[in-house]
Amino acid sequence: MKEVKTTLTPHQKKAIRSNLVGYSFILPNLIGYAIFVFIPVIFSFILSVMKWDGSKAPMEFVGLKNFAQIFGDRIFVQSFLHTIQYALLTVFPTLVLSLLLAVLLNHKLKGIAIFRTALYFPYIASIVAVGAVWNMLFQPDFGPINEFLKFIGISKPPRWVVDVKWAMVAISVVSVWKYMGYYMIVYLAALQGISGSLYEAAGIDGANGFQKLRYITIPMLTPTTFFVLIMLTIQCFKVFDLVYVMTGGGPGNATKTLVNYIYEKAFTSWEFGPASAGAIVLFAVVLVITLIQFAGEKKWSKDLM
């Protein structure tokens, strides 16, 4: 056997030292991440194949039964569909509005910062307060929204959060209002990155404002749009708080979403197995969307280079 060389070259030593310094900087955050994110995530994977009621009693391995149970549960399937419905109602309006706002506010005007701030404001407002205030606005009998609708001649306005057909629309409206400011900032940042020379050249060629938007701005923003689309979709699948505050999943279960279902299974029924299985399904959905994003990102960045 050859003797193992234990002494390191000065170069290796330096590399190790600088790595250690690097790790020591990450460590505080990493520990927090491990305790509050990573370990719970692993734990819910384990729970999803177990039967457990949250007590001291030992867990019981049940294999994929939990998944079979939730997929056989009407309420789970409905919650899944409601989540998709919410995503469809929310993603595109948010996308379009935030893009339009960004384009409108991408001018050097006096006081533009005030408008930008005003539109960003809902994003930082507390979701509980936002939900409560919008609930009052949507109040079907004497709420301002329905008063206005009656004023412009709609004699039977929707009953919003107490109407199975409109409750999800109401939640989506609030969601669009709340989050468009954030994505507007994302778009604004991207707009600043578009070279002014493109517009100049187009201007010389006689392009009007709309044509510039259609043939320069929107194509140049494609990677951003893609990013926003993916982030919005993921966000929609994770929705819980707004629904909880505005309707509590009602009327009936018309606005019950995936996370509301998981919450109820875990903390009303104390069935952590099926609840975790639901969470894994959610995880799978988000994972697929993220993978699409990764693939897309590569494609866009290649196209632009």
Add this chain to the structure above:
Amino acid sequence: MKLKKVLAMVLAAGMVCASLTACGSKTAESSAADTTGATTAADSSKAGDKTQNSGEKKVLTVTTWDYDSSPQFQAVVDAYMKENPNVEIKVIDTSADEYNNSLGISLSAAQPDPDIIWVKDMGSMLQMADKKQLLPLDDFMKKDNFDTSVYNGAAEQLQYNGVTYGLPYRSDWYVLYYNKDLFDAAGVAYPSNDMTWDEYNELAGKMTSGEGSSKVYGGHNHTWQALVTNWAVQDGKHTVVEKDYSFLKPWYESALSLQDKGYIQDYSTLKTANIHYSSVFKNQQCAMMPMGTWFIATMIQSRAADETSFNWGIARIPHPADTESGYTVGALTPIGISAYTDQPDLSWDFVKFATSKEAANILAEQGVFTGIQTEESLKTIASAQFFPEGESNIEALSYTHYTFDRPLDPKIEEIRKALDEVHEMIMIKQYTVDQGIEELNKRVAEIKGW
């Protein structure tokens, strides 16, 4: 250069330590107290019990909800500490809405605290019993020859699979509140203690007056499903856990008809405007309101604080046509002991006190009804300042039959969720009554595995 690096590493290490200690400070403290219990007994919860020296305080931990705003726990906790100066009671308080969740999570940790558990609803008692988180009390009761007859059968009704996990602490049942001033102004006789639900509906029609924001409704149904289903189970022939819910039909039809005629406020208005029943009654927007006996204490406090000044009264809850007066619906608030407690004997002593006649009288002074109904405690409640005057009000507090609003079923919390959802759908007319009943049959069968 090198110095800078070392400094950086030290700083980073410091941050790590800080984050670790920040997370773990609580456990570190209590374990330190455990080992050095003799010296730091006074300020630590567990230590007092370990050392048992005279003059040192034993500490009991209890869980409550809305401790500050409701006298129901405070009065008894204070009285116990007064009688047992060597015991200190530590209260872990949670808001009522979050109570079951946070209690469930803290019990999952299987820690010696809390010792005493006030159970917010009987359904959650069963969930805890199923998870073996509650201590069976039968051995203690046998040892002490504990007499449960004072509870008039309520202790036996609380048994689950023949085991006692909790004793009745407070007891509430439904009565009919009415606004005397509104009845006087309308020249209509007060609701009597013997009224059928049909007569009540008729009276609600008579008492409805006005338009718009000054409208006074004859009756008021809060948004709870209980305010329809209770009357369907009042005769004791059904419970809210059944294979066939068609017995609910006449009661939903009656509630919907009250709503359609405008004798009670619209469900969707109450729900979307998030209106609390107490504000409706206190603002004199309704002439009558079926509600639990807990509301008596609220009204007495409201009068005492000069928040309201009108006269109000109580009548027995109306009854179905096929039963006589005296049938009511109610629920118990049990008190139990955590299975993980490290001082079971002291905990039992507290539970015994909290469910004793003595505690019943203390609570009666606060207008709170307990598991023990004696002439004396009734008199105490009726003699409270601002309790409505007149014999009929005292008679209204008596009942002959007491049905639980929900049966002791281990799946009751889930079934309640289904009941709530269907109730909402029927009341906002997204379901017909028949559709609602069909959905309920299906949902409950799924939950129960029928």
